[in-house]
Amino acid sequence: MTIEPLAPGEPRRPHGPRDPGDAWVVAPTGERYWGRFGAAGLLAIDAERGVLLQHRVSWSHFGDTWALPGGARHEGESACDGALREASEEAGVPDAAVQPRVLSVFDLGYWSYTTVVGDVVRPFEPVISDPESRELAWVPVADVTEYPLHPGFAASWQGLRSLLDVRPAVIVDVANVMGSVPDGWWNDRAGAASRLISRIAELAARGVPASALELPEHTWYPEWTAVVEGQARSVAAAGAVGVDVVPAEASGDDAIAATAQRAVAAGRSATVVTSDRGLAERARDAGAAVRGARWLLDLLG
Incomplete structure (x- = not known):
């Protein structure tokens, strides 16, 4: 789960909107969350190499931390489709390379983030294909917490980790x-x-x-x-x-x-x-x- 509230005075992303979904949602308490229609990310699991993590660029919120490829959903787009599309855009994940296993939803009522946990059925090497990625890496499940994680992903990791053994x-x-x-x-x-x-x-x-x-x-x-x-x-x-x-x-x-x-x-x-x-x-x-x-x-x- 990648939650991106906009801190006071923080600049917006350096690129313009790509889709009507690329906008901030303002919480009743003032925090902002990226994705007018919610957001989604992909937790891809390779049986041999671990999970695919994205090293976020420094200009992003909580920059230089590690999280999942993901982002804003398009209007009318399912969470599963949104996560796979974002993973393709940000990490070069090929079509049909990942088979969804479970959807985990963090829902605030006015905004939601869906993590799509999926199994790699066609091995691939991730490719940096979006300016939001500084680095992409397959990380053994046991080593994930050794990385400096985005706070939102860190908060959700243990719950997600418990799902990995359920098939x-x-x-x-x-x-x-x-x-x-x-x-x-x-x-x-x-x-x-x-x-x-x-x-x-x-x-x-x-x-x-x-x-x-x-x-x-x-x-x-x-x-x-x-x-x-x-x-x-x-x-x-x-x-x-x-x-x-x-x-x-x-x-x-x-x-x-x-x-x-x-x-x-x-x-x-x-x-x-x-x-x-x-x-x-x-x-x-x-x-x-x-x-x-x-x-x-x-x-x-």
Whole structure:
């Protein structure tokens, strides 16, 4: 979280407004916060190198400190899109290089800052592509507090740090969820599976509330896996953005149980979506939580 109240007599940034969002919000107590529509920053996590930090230029508020690439959101822009855009502008983060995992929001009512915690899925080297960056560096998680941090980021770091070890994954028994809705799926199993997976992809893009996954109170972006079997296996070739589609070579239940075991072994907080009692028992034995088909259908809306 990077909070930038303007101190009395402090000059404005040396460049002019780039967007209507590039303006100060004045608090009832007189402090000013950058971003008419709020602000957002990216906490990118590379499994090998740590987190990406930005060494701020001296003319910025609390200059020469370290924080996250981020800045003012555009009007109508989501916090996630704003954080990724700012990270691209300030640190050269390539499109699709980071997969959001969780959104952490600091909300004052009249202004908010959203930290997008995301996993690096395509390794990259950051590039100084904006005058607001003096230096960019991958910093091991354990070493972050050794740097002179921006006060706002320093205040939020421990809370953000606690989220880094939480990695939710949802594994969907597609056949079971399809079968819970008598909409004629039996006439076209592949088509019904494709439609369901498309809806899951939409859910993957907008995130899941913490209450649905019994996780810390934030918006989460789980790793989604849809297991298909029988005639529906053909949809795996088409794939889906944000959803890993796994065709079961034999028993769908066996494939789902094995996927759950692998997820738990990899440190994921795994949830299996099925209303099949036998499979639910196997999933729990593997260390996964279980939700019925109605749970997913309610989330899909």
